[in-house]
Amino acid sequence: MHRLTRMGLVALVSMGALVLHAGSARAEEDPGARALFAAGAAAAEEADYAAALQSFLAARDAGLDGPAVHYNIGVCAWNLGNLDLAEQAFLETAREPAMAALAHYNLGLVSRRRGDTEAAREWFTRALDAAGEDDAVRQLAAAGLAALPPVLTGANAVPTPGRATAVFLSAAAGYDDNVALLADGELLGVSELDSPYAELQAAVAAPLPADLSLQAGAFLVDYADLPELDQRGAQVELLYTPRVAAWRLELGGRYSLSQLDGERFEDQRSLLVGANRPIARNWQLRLRLRYADIEGRAPYEGLTGDRVEAALRLRRAAGPNRFQAEYRFETNDRASDDLSPERHRVDLEWRRDLARGLHANLALGWRHSRYETPQVSWTERRTNAGAGVGGPIYGAWEWLLRYDWADNSASLAEFEYDRNRAFLGVQAVF
Secondary structure, eight states: OOEEEOOSOSEETTTTEEOOOEEEOOTTSOHHHHHHHHHHHHHHHTTOHHHHHHHHHHHHHTTOOSHHHHHHHHHHHHHTTOHHHHHHHHHHHTTSGGGHHHHHHHHHHHHHHHTOHHHHHHHHHHHHHHOTTOHHHHHHHHHHHHHSOOOOOGGGOOOOOSSOOEEEEEEEEEEESSOEEEETTEEEEEOSOOEEEEEEEEEEEEEETTTEEEEEEEEEEEESSOGGGOEEEEEEEEEEOOEETTEEEEEEEEEEEEEETTEEEEEEEEEEEEEEEEETTTEEEEEEEEEEEEEEOTTOGGGOEEEEEEEEEEEEEETTEEEEEEEEEEEEEESSGGGOOEEEEEEEEEEEEOGGGOEEEEEEEEEEEEEEOSSOEEEEEEEEEEEEEEEEEETTEEEEEEEEEEEEEESSGGGOEEEEEEEEEEEEEO
């Protein structure tokens, strides 16, 4: 474990800036890792935070695992605007009791920079409570709290948004060897035909007063060789996300519509009840229940009916790794029994941040569906896997290369298929 010494003030209150910590290494630690740490410190002294970050990440990957290396990763990521990595690094730093108060303060800075004043207030308060005899951290935490908008009550209450507005944009081009018609985010049918395609997506999440937010999105998919399967879609959702003790509740209503070849084929109205909270170390639990009232347009009237979906998700962020596991159970009561499956689904996803801003991810999924009709009953078992890699282009923009594969086996041979899909695209979050 690294022992830490201060290098001047740990933060500058007036600017909200962070200053690096130096760390001594144990004799048994790898000399190469120590050299990488020293190179990172030297680059940081010159304010070359990009080079410093790469050196600190390399030192961590080479075996250094004390709070000094995690803290310095967080500082560099903060200066480069990579708030997700900064948050992960400061959470790791907080595992060392001697560094917890300072790490909590820096997590408050991250939340404040994101526009999440409620989370910032919680982190600054935790830093103040944990500061003990550390006057510097105690003063910083108190100043951080004082800089936040006041919490008013009663007739003078003025709710503030929980987060800043976020916008997502993406564009991609690729090839699909078994073009599919989508409904409810799931395959409705496959064409057994292949085609190049282009896809555009846009989404926005805007905070509103009183723990409310408005989210909206739209997409379009154009197939070069199959224009009759060109698809459009849009949705809007109002969410209420109050905090109750350690839980963040989710209550929402959504309306969405889909088009096929320029004609409406599905409308959907849904209600959401959910909650999420941190559990254990670096783990996040989310529970969700969504009810959807679906209207299928001619000639897809068989889609009309209800769907209920329950989901449990576990997510962990630790250092450069993020892991997610999700289980979903779904029941359907549609006008067509052929479109009314009972489903179990498990999805696993792993992402790792690499050197030079690159990242890679792997995904694996399994879905079991059972159909009961007056004439016949059958089951389907779909396995899917995917892999992707991406990296920075300029500013918020990054490139992404991805390949997805799916194999659907069924007790009725007519419902068996496989699918391969690959694309190259760009995306950004502002």
